[in-house]
Every structure is written in C-alpha cells, then in structure tokens.
Amino acid sequence: MDAVIVYESAWGNTKAIAEAVAEGIAATIDVGMVLDVNSAPPADSVAADLLVVGAPTHAFGLSRPQTREEASRRGGHPGDIGLREWINTAEGLRLPVAVFDTHVRRPNLPGAASNKAAKLLRRRGASLVAKPESFYVDGYEGPVLPGEIDRATKWGVELARLLPQSSRGA
Numbered sequence: 515m516d517a518v519i520v521y522e523s524a525w526g527n528t529k530a531i532a533e534a535v536a537e538g539i540a541a542t543i544d545v546g547m548v549l550d551v552n553s554a555p556p557a558d559s560v561a562a563d564l565l566v567v568g569a570p571t572h573a574f575g576l577s578r579p580q581t582r583e584e585a586s587r588r589g590g591h592p593g594d595i596g597l598r599e600w601i602n603t604a605e606g607l608r609l610p611v612a613v614f615d616t617h618v619r620r621p622n623l624p625g626a627a628s629n630k631a632a633k634l635l636r637r638r639g640a641s642l643v644a645k646p647e648s649f650y651v652d653g654y655e656g657p658v659l660p661g662e663i664d665r666a667t668k669w670g671v672e673l674a675r676l677l678p679q680s681s682r683g684a
C-alpha cells in the first residue's frame with residue numbers, strides 16, 4: 515500500500531512541505547513518489563491508496579499561466595503547468611486525496627490554493643480524507659515559517675492514520 519505526493523513550487527517552499535508530509539506518511543505506509551507536477555504522470559493514471567497534492571497560493575487560489583509568469587519575474591522557477599492544469603486534464607480520479615497549500619501569513623489574505631484544488635478534485639470524483647490544510651511562508655519567496663516543517667510532518671502522520679486499517683502496513 516502506498517501514497518503518492520505531487521506538488522507545484524516556484525521557490526521550493528511547497529516542495530519542502532511536501533517532503534515533510536512524505537516523511538510523516540512514511541512512518542505508516544510506503545511513499546511511492548514525491549514529484550513536481552511537471553514530472554508527474556497524468557493524474558488519472560495515478561494508482562495509490564492516498565494521493566496528496568500541494569500548491570502555492572497564487573492570487574487567492576491555484577496558479578494560472580499569468581501568476582506563474584509573475585512568479586518568474588520575481589525570481590521564482592515555476593514549471594510550465596501547475597496543479598490546476600494537472601487536475602483539469604484528468605478524466606476521473608477515484609481515489610482518496612488530501613490537499614495542502616502554502617500561503618503567506620502577513621498580510622493574511624483570503625483564499626487558499628488548497629480549497630480550490632479540493633473543489634476541482636471532488637468534481638472529478640476524488641474523496642477527500644481530511645480538510646484542506648495551509649502551511650505558512652515568509653513573503654513570496656519564503657522561507658517556510660518556523661515550526662511549519664514539523665507541523666507538515668505531523669499532518670502526514672495524521673493522514674496515514676486516517677486511512678482504513680486495511681490500507682496500512684500491508
């Protein structure tokens with residue numbers, strides 16, 4: 515039984531959170547892949563007991579080509595596609611999913627990429643095993659705020675515990 519983690523990241527903050535979540539999950543079940551969305555297989559070809567997706571919050575939601583261009587102008591390295599495009603190309607997603615985003619703490623802006631991703635995923639048939647979670651960064655480039663890597667690892671531990679017993683340790 516295993517988990518797959520797919521993230522989008524322009525400065526590496528969401529990647530760092532994804533890796534911490536993977537570490538937490540790996541305490542209970544195998545983590546098969548932790549991949550940037552630009553190197554991930556198509557979403558509807560993922561076969562796993564848990565899919566975890568993470569994205570940076572851009573303009574109150576998931577990134578778009580324009581916001582990725584803006585990230586690039588500010589010195590980030592976004593990929594060609596973001597989580598929005600990855601999810602939207604899937605025909606159907608009938609697997610358990612958990613979603614997180616990264617977000618600036620100050621100013622505390624409304625909207626989160628994770629809520630938007632959750633909506634798109636549900637529309638394609640995925641079932642969410644936990645409520646969307648946000649992790650905080652300092653400004654656009656980061657770094658991740660103190661304590662957030664630890665919180666992400668603990669969230670990963672919790673996610674694996676939420677899976678049915680039959681999916682664990684097998």
Ligand SMILES: Cc1cc2nc3c(=O)[nH]c(=O)nc-3n(C[C@H](O)[C@H](O)[C@H](O)COP(=O)(O)O)c2cc1C
Nearest residue numbers: 523524525526527528570571572573574616618654
């Ligand atoms: C174009 C753009 C728009 C952004 N909009 C928001 C926003 O609406 N709310 C927010 O909290 N952070 C916003 N941010 C900050 C990102 O959330 C931050 O850059 C991200 O968490 C860093 O993660 P990464 O290193 O994985 O890309 C924005 C960043 C960019 C580049």
